[in-house]
Amino acid sequence: xxxxxxxxxxxxxxxxxxxxxxxxxxxxxxxxxxxxxxxxxxxxxxxxxxxxxxxxxxxxxxxxxxxxxxxxxxxxxxxxxxxxxxxxxxxxxxxxxxxxxxxxxxxxxxxxxxxxxxxxxxxxxxxxxxxxxxxxxxxxxxxxxxxxxxxxxxxxxxxxxxxxxxx
Numbered sequence: 718x719x720x721x722x723x724x725x726x727x728x729x730x731x732x733x734x735x736x737x738x739x740x741x742x743x744x745x746x747x748x749x750x751x752x753x754x755x756x757x758x759x760x761x762x763x764x765x766x767x768x769x770x771x772x773x774x775x776x777x778x779x780x781x782x783x784x785x786x787x788x789x790x791x792x793x794x795x796x797x798x799x800x801x802x803x804x805x806x807x808x809x810x811x812x813x814x815x816x817x818x819x820x821x822x823x824x825x826x827x828x829x830x831x832x833x834x835x836x837x838x839x840x841x842x843x844x845x846x847x848x849x850x851x852x853x854x855x856x857x858x859x860x861x862x863x864x865x866x867x868x869x870x871x872x873x874x875x876x877x878x879x880x881x882x883x884x
Contacts, residue, residue: 720752723753723755723756724759726753726757726860727756727757727759727760727762728760729860730753730757730760730762730788731762734762734763734765734788737764737787738787738805738806738807739803739805739806739807740787740788740789740806740807740809741781741788741789741791741795741801741805741807741808741809742790742791742809743791743795743809743811744790744791744792744812745811745812745813745814745815747769749792750768750790750791750792751767751769753767753790753811762788764786764787764788765786765787765790766780766781766786766788766789766790767790768791774794777789777791777795781801781802781803782803796814797840806856807855807857808855808856808858809856809858809859809860810838810858810861811860812861812863813859813861813863813864813875813878814838835877838878864878864879
């Protein structure tokens with residue numbers, strides 16, 4: 718299923734590549750950064766930077782600032798406390814940052830885990846708010862289809878994320 722999801726994300730990136738708006742795509746793992754990057758490459762999407770683990774954040778930011786790069790697939794400190802080298806027009810969150818989506822035996826997430834996860838999401842979404850480019854429209858895209866899950870457990874888990882979006 719993950720490979721299919723990577724291809725779906727890459728297909729969206731292909732459509733987005735026509736406008737080439739500076740885009741920060743936040744992923745929750747290096748495996749997702751790699752999978753999305755490879756899927757985009759297979760589709761021939763140009764201007765996407767999906768760094769391997771170990772590339773310094775400073776080098777990643779410099780690469781993103783280049784005119785030839787319109788999309789940076791990032792994880793780690795890209796979610797939190799990092800100044801971007803250029804204003805972004807589109808922020809794409811690939812998956813909700815759930816530190817332990819399974820929870821305990823009853824399916825409940827410890828409150829501090831949920832707080833940390835939602836806080837990371839809030840900081841990531843704040844990238845768009847703090848972007849200095851004024852006047853132009855900006856896009857916040859949540860690519861995690863799980864937000865539409867109908868089960869009561871997922872609905873209760875997604876509620877704090879939806880609240881962040883409504884703020």
